[in-house]
Amino acid sequence: MAERAIPTPTPESQHYWDGTKQGELRIQACNTCEQNYFPPRPFCPKCGSRDVKVVKASGKGKLYSYIINHLPSPGFTPPFTVAIVELEEGVRLMTNLLEVEPDPAKLELDMPLEVTFEKLTDDISLPQFKPAK
Amino acid sequence: MKRNSVAIVGAAETTDLGKIPNLSQIGLHADAALNALAECGLTIKDIDGVATAGHDVTEVVHYLGITPKWVDNTSVGGCSFMLHVRHAAAAINSGLCETVLITHGESGRNRIGQLNRAIFPSLFQTQFEQPYGVTFPPTRFTIPVMRYMKEYGLTEEQLASVAVVQREWAAKQSRASFRDPITVDDVLSSKMICYPFRLLMCCLVTDGGGALIMTSAERAKDFPTKPVYVRGTGESAETPLISQMEDFTSSRAFRVSGKSAFEEAGISHSDVDHLMIYDAFAHLPIYGLEDLGFVKPGEGGAFIADGNTRPGGQLPLNTNGGGLSYMHSGMYGMYALQEGMRQMRGVSDAQVEGAEISVVHGVGSMFGAAGTIVLTNNPG
Ligand SMILES: [Zn+2]
Numbered sequence: 121m122a123e124r125a126i127p128t129p130t131p132e133s134q135h136y137w138d139g140t141k142q143g144e145l146r147i148q149a150c151n152t153c154e155q156n157y158f159p160p161r162p163f164c165p166k167c168g169s170r171d172v173k174v175v176k177a178s179g180k181g182k183l184y185s186y187i188i189n190h191l192p193s194p195g196f197t198p199p200f201t202v203a204i205v206e207l208e209e210g211v212r213l214m215t216n217l218l219e220v221e222p223d224p225a226k227l228e229l230d231m232p233l234e235v236t237f238e239k240l241t242d243d244i245s246l247p248q249f250k251p252a253k
Numbered sequence: 254m255k256r257n258s259v260a261i262v263g264a265a266e267t268t269d270l271g272k273i274p275n276l277s278q279i280g281l282h283a284d285a286a287l288n289a290l291a292e293c294g295l296t297i298k299d300i301d302g303v304a305t306a307g308h309d310v311t312e313v314v315h316y317l318g319i320t321p322k323w324v325d326n327t328s329v330g331g332c333s334f335m336l337h338v339r340h341a342a343a344a345i346n347s348g349l350c351e352t353v354l355i356t357h358g359e360s361g362r363n364r365i366g367q368l369n370r371a372i373f374p375s376l377f378q379t380q381f382e383q384p385y386g387v388t389f390p391p392t393r394f395t396i397p398v399m400r401y402m403k404e405y406g407l408t409e410e411q412l413a414s415v416a417v418v419q420r421e422w423a424a425k426q427s428r429a430s431f432r433d434p435i436t437v438d439d440v441l442s443s444k445m446i447c448y449p450f451r452l453l454m455c456c457l458v459t460d461g462g463g464a465l466i467m468t469s470a471e472r473a474k475d476f477p478t479k480p481v482y483v484r485g486t487g488e489s490a491e492t493p494l495i496s497q498m499e500d501f502t503s504s505r506a507f508r509v510s511g512k513s514a515f516e517e518a519g520i521s522h523s524d525v526d527h528l529m530i531y532d533a534f535a536h537l538p539i540y541g542l543e544d545l546g547f548v549k550p551g552e553g554g555a556f557i558a559d560g561n562t563r564p565g566g567q568l569p570l571n572t573n574g575g576g577l578s579y580m581h582s583g584m585y586g587m588y589a590l591q592e593g594m595r596q597m598r599g600v601s602d603a604q605v606e607g608a609e610i611s612v613v614h615g616v617g618s619m620f621g622a623a624g625t626i627v628l629t630n631n632p633g
Binding site: 133184193 | 380381387388392395403444450495496497501
């Protein structure tokens with residue numbers, strides 16, 4: 121793998137990637153048990169109900185955990201941060217941290233983060249997070 | 254499974270470990286299998302069940318010349334072999350086959366004849382994790398640890414002490430890759446791989462293999478080797494996505510698998526004389542000690558740093574030196590089982606005197622899956 125991985129949407133995840141392309145972070149919610157969930161599926165992983173909907177997330181969350189990757193990775197210049205953000209809506213996503221140095225002194229767990237979008241190709245924009253203003 | 258109803262009668266590693274430039278991956282499977290057959294006086298014709306992971310079981314069957322009545326290709330990462338032991342015990346007990354061969358071989362270092370694992374761009378992992386630059390295990394397996402450190406106050410020094418203690422065990426092992434003593438300072442000044450993980454907190458990458466042969470406890474009495482009985486087993490799976498673990502401070506798969514194994518075995522923690530916890534990275538013995546119930550949540554780091562698991566300590570842990578010092582081909586679970594077997598046979602280079610019960614716990618596909626086996630040399 122010499123190049124950065126580009127996601128290939130499936131019918132079940134197309135709404136997510138359509139959203140990021142329009143600058144929206146979309147998660148899903150269950151109409152039966154009212155839980156939010158991620159990654160995308162046409163049913164609720166908490167209760168099995170197919171009665172689910174796509175909802176727009178606020179894009180706000182907090183830094184839940186991270187590493188600073190010093191290993192080579194296609195499309196990245198190490199060191200760079202790989203983080204987990206916990207959204208206000210309760211679900212967690214992997215992200216890089218943009219607009220902040222990969223320095224433990226600058227990365228405090230639970231610091232507020234907000235979403236931004238990184239255009240990878242004409243079809244794929246990747247949700248990314250940065251310190252909240 | 255029924256307690257002590259099945260035994261492991263053959264257990265061997267490849268003739269060499271570490272750098273093996275003259276064998277491909279399938280060759281490592283075969284070398285280990287032939288060693289295990291030879292030590293228990295069986296030939297390939299006696300085998301009617303085969304299990305393996307990381308390699309197509311049909312190729313192992315064909316390469317070795319076996320005509321099986323039962324096969325298992327369960328591949329859930331490095332703990333697959335714990336699951337094979339469990340599945341084989343069930344198969345033998347229900348009469349599906351009589352004598353099972355479990356093989357592992359991996360040219361982790363020289364990468365000869367390795368199967369390329371398919372990476373589908375549509376999988377969850379490739380859609381929702383890989384685009385963020387995580388590829389190698391050190392970049393994924395380590396991600397929950399900062400949360401653990403914040404929740405419980407685990408220090409980098411305590412994390413480093415895991416590698417230090419295991420090197421003390423490795424020093425006793427003639428086949429360990431690294432045997433020279435190291436200090437916490439050595440670990441904390443080794444090359445940064447993925448903050449907070451440094452090189453000496455990460456597993457080796459070596460070549461090797463191992464094999465186990467299992468049969469009913471009844472038949473095991475006729476073998477030249479000292480039988481080791483399977484007293485309890487457990488397995489579980491959670492998620493291939495490290496970002497979607499339910500709890501970053503504890504593995505659900507560990508808890509479910511460990512509880513099952515202890516319940517089947519009918520043992521309490523104080524009965525355990527010897528413990529193996531798959532250590533691809535330094536945090537895993539900490540999570541394992543807690544999730545298996547040996548210590549309370551948050552106490553694992555201090556328990557190891559205080560010397561409880563080192564030679565002479567109350568709970569001998571990872572006595573081969575572990576993936577951090579002994580060897581790590583990629584799917585290390587087989588080597589943890591081999592050291593559990595040596596301890597139960599009384600032949601480990603770091604023998605725990607009088608040990609009768611060994612618990613061997615494996616993890617696979619990051620925190621994706623787990624398997625736990627309770628071994629004993631005393632069926633009571
Ligand atoms: Zn639901």
